Amino acid sequence: MPKTKLSREEIRSFAQLSPFELKDKFIQIATQAQSDKPGQKGKTTRAMLNAGRGNPNWTATGPREAYHALGYFAISESRRVWTADNLGGMPEEAGCAERFEHFVRTHPELPGIELLKASVDLAVKRFGFDRDAFVHELADSSIGDNYPVPDRILRHTEEIVRGYVADEMFDHRPPEGQTLSLFATEGGTAAMCYIFDSLMKNGILAKGDRIALMVPVFTPYLEIPELDTYGFDVVHVEANLFTETGVRQWRYPEEEIAKLADPSVKMVCCVNPSNPPSLALSSRVTEQILSIVGEQNPNLIIVTDDVYGTFVEGFRSLAADLPRNTLLVYSYSKHYGATGWRLGVIGLHDDNVIDAMLKEQGAEQKERLNRRYGTLSLEPEKMRFIDRMVADSRQVALNHTAGLSLPQQVMMALFSLFDMLDEGQAYKHRIRAIVQQRLELLLEGVHMKVSEDPKRAAYYIELDLLAEAERVQGKPFADFLEANYEPVDPLFRLAEQTSVVLLNGGGFDGPEWSVRVSLANLDDLDYLKIGHHLRAIFDEYAQEWRAQAAPGA
Numbered sequence: 001m002p003k004t005k006l007s008r009e010e011i012r013s014f015a016q017l018s019p020f021e022l023k024d025k026f027i028q029i030a031t032q033a034q035s036d037k038p039g040q041k042g043k044t045t046r047a048m049l050n051a052g053r054g055n056p057n058w059t060a061t062g063p064r065e066a067y068h069a070l071g072y073f074a075i076s077e078s079r080r081v082w083t084a085d086n087l088g089g090m091p092e093e094a095g096c097a098e099r100f101e102h103f104v105r106t107h108p109e110l111p112g113i114e115l116l117k118a119s120v121d122l123a124v125k126r127f128g129f130d131r132d133a134f135v136h137e138l139a140d141s142s143i144g145d146n147y148p149v150p151d152r153i154l155r156h157t158e159e160i161v162r163g164y165v166a167d168e169m170f171d172h173r174p175p176e177g178q179t180l181s182l183f184a185t186e187g188g189t190a191a192m193c194y195i196f197d198s199l200m201k202n203g204i205l206a207k208g209d210r211i212a213l214m215v216p217v218f219t220p221y222l223e224i225p226e227l228d229t230y231g232f233d234v235v236h237v238e239a240n241l242f243t244e245t246g247v248r249q250w251r252y253p254e255e256e257i258a259k260l261a262d263p264s265v266k267m268v269c270c271v272n273p274s275n276p277p278s279l280a281l282s283s284r285v286t287e288q289i290l291s292i293v294g295e296q297n298p299n300l301i302i303v304t305d306d307v308y309g310t311f312v313e314g315f316r317s318l319a320a321d322l323p324r325n326t327l328l329v330y331s332y333s334k335h336y337g338a339t340g341w342r343l344g345v346i347g348l349h350d351d352n353v354i355d356a357m358l359k360e361q362g363a364e365q366k367e368r369l370n371r372r373y374g375t376l377s378l379e380p381e382k383m384r385f386i387d388r389m390v391a392d393s394r395q396v397a398l399n400h401t402a403g404l405s406l407p408q409q410v411m412m413a414l415f416s417l418f419d420m421l422d423e424g425q426a427y428k429h430r431i432r433a434i435v436q437q438r439l440e441l442l443l444e445g446v447h448m449k450v451s452e453d454p455k456r457a458a459y460y461i462e463l464d465l466l467a468e469a470e471r472v473q474g475k476p477f478a479d480f481l482e483a484n485y486e487p488v489d490p491l492f493r494l495a496e497q498t499s500v501v502l503l504n505g506g507g508f509d510g511p512e513w514s515v516r517v518s519l520a521n522l523d524d525l526d527y528l529k530i531g532h533h534l535r536a537i538f539d540e541y542a543q544e545w546r547a548q549a550a551p552g553a
Helices: 008-014 019-035 061-081 096-106 113-127 131-143 155-168 187-201 219-226 254-261 283-295 353-359 363-373 385-392 406-420 422-446 465-473 475-484 489-498 524-549
Strands: 180-186 210-215 233-238 265-271 301-305 326-331 343-349 460-464 514-518
Touching: 008 489, 019 489, 061 096, 061 113, 061 131, 061 406, 061 422, 096 113, 096 131, 113 131, 113 155, 113 406, 131 155, 131 406, 155 180, 155 343, 155 406, 180 187, 180 385, 180 406, 187 219, 187 301, 187 326, 187 343, 187 385, 210 219, 233 254, 254 265, 254 283, 343 385, 343 406, 353 385, 406 422, 422 460, 422 524, 460 465, 465 475, 465 514, 465 524, 475 524, 489 524, 514 524
Parallel strands: 210 233, 210 265, 265 301, 301 326
Antiparallel strands: 180 343, 326 343, 460 514
């Protein structure tokens, strides 16, 4: 397998890009390489295998069918009020539940109608909803004829999502004596933006403050703190443990977690399970963080992004164990194959350190914030932080039109209710099995080992090629690679020679010679092929090393 056509200097310059921007270069290279290998009828004989981005290739069809069935009922409710060609009215609440039951009975052929009824029945039973009020919220929101009220999240939707979070993020054991308030957002990415922005706007964080990042981590958590808006002093908490056999564990040693005990560290951000290693925090690490907050850094703000939590059996978020300190971010995108829906939430328990800090601010800071939020309340100093985030998301002045669109909130509610049904639990176990199977096929192809870990989500895998080189061939081989090639050289070779696209782990603040493979977005056997291609690249480097080391070379 020949070397890449790019020079080392060119590769080094591209390596400065974010992994997701660098991915586009790999795709360009892979596409160009394909064009040189035409097959029958002008089609390439080599398909591009893009395992760079984490967009899953599955979707949850059941709750989507229920959503569309609801849409037909909602249209009938609109036409019941007012019908004139393509014009309808606004659905009415009185008698809505009875009309829904009639609609279900008279439309048994409609796909999704049974699951929709099961979801409604479950919600009424579990949460004690008034049936008319709940069905009307679903129907009217499906139509999308009103602004979101309440703007933070709809009343019934909040209770449903709170129940979903308790089940899947808190392992059915929500913290006692606390209520989780939720803010529905345009996916997890919007949640991140709103959190950073409002912490600054409210003087909880200031430019140049010290924060910590548990790395490797999703790249925006690395890049946002470096923006001139924030300019944070960043402490990296590194997952750098190895097994005795030299296999990287992607676990945090005690001395790394101990960095959080410094009171000057005002906030820590983590993705749990991690991205890219895809491991949930160990019980030991959770207990150490609990101890640090309890004894050394009681005002530490924790931002935990738990989008992959549903892929780990018995997952429990830091927001469950440290409810006063933790801002929870969750997105429906990965579990339900819903990246295009943009569905996420921010969760904050009502008794929290951020609201306590707001109360303790000095008179000058309070006066500044009273001016900022004074048009929204006669007592703006009593506004909770989560409600300030809603206002800040629309520059305060547009608070009256804030909120996630109502059809999106309906889909969020139906996804959540689906998970509470037997069908949703079966779906969850199926997608877990899919990514685990793909991991096994990848490792079979690449002839590499990963540490056994019951908390492995397996949505991604991060493979440390340099550590593997040293483990298999010895340190001289690893030294040869570092001396002669850039860490992203294997990724350029993969794209150019095999049309495989992966991401560089160094861009996630992982080891420079590591690669991230998404196990979510290709067919199962594609991962066996990717493993074979990666092994071929690895063997090619070994041949080059042996040739250089041979006598007379």
